[in-house]
Amino acid sequence: MNLSGSEVTKDAADMILLDDDFASIVNGIEEGRKIFDNLKKTIIYVLTSNIPELTPFLAFIAFRIPLPITNIFMIFIDVGTDILPSISLGYEKVEIDVMTRRPRTKSDHLVSLKVICHAYAQMGVYACGGGFCAYYTTMNHFGFPVLELFNLSTVKGYKVIEA
Numbered sequence: 001m002n003l004s005g006s007e008v009t010k011d012a013a014d015m016i017l018l019d020d021d022f023a024s025i026v027n028g029i030e031e032g033r034k035i036f037d038n039l040k041k042t043i044i045y046v047l048t049s050n051i052p053e054l055t056p057f058l059a060f061i062a063f064r065i066p067l068p069i070t071n072i073f074m075i076f077i078d079v080g081t082d083i084l085p086s087i088s089l090g091y092e093k094v095e096i097d098v099m100t101r102r103p104r105t106k107s108d109h110l111v112s113l114k115v116i117c118h119a120y121a122q123m124g125v126y127a128c129g130g131g132f133c134a135y136y137t138t139m140n141h142f143g144f145p146v147l148e149l150f151n152l153s154t155v156k157g158y159k160v161i162e163a
Helices: 007-012 021-049 052-064 069-087 114-141
Strands: none
Touching: 021 052, 021 069, 021 114, 052 114
16 A cells, blocks of 8 residues: 555555555556457457458469559558557457456467467458459459459550551
8 A cells, every 4th residue: 555555565565556445456457458458459450451461462473463552552551541540449448348357367468379360360351352352343343354354464554656
């Protein structure tokens, strides 16, 4: 206790209550769990965007599908859509069931196999599928059917007219 404790007990303690109220311990645990959950959400959000950003380049290499956007635009999108929304996830309010959960174990990390699988294998695949659907729909609308896109990046896009 900060107000009634001696200096020796304060030095030996793992936690010091500044207001001499034991309810502060519960508030501190709730705040710590909220911070841990928000950091985990932010990490999942940032990791999820890696799959939809990587697969168009892999499809370009493997199937010779034209790239939807250039590298510099990809960087602009990455910076613009990752920084501000991921910062806002850190300010989310605490979830209702945060104090009814069991305490974390010491081996429970922020980035676990479960988090990586959720980000890459589930959310990343959903985002990538939506991106490819939009890409193929747009290309089809402008006169490039889906099957004609394969090996299209090897075809020259213009012809030099000699005078």
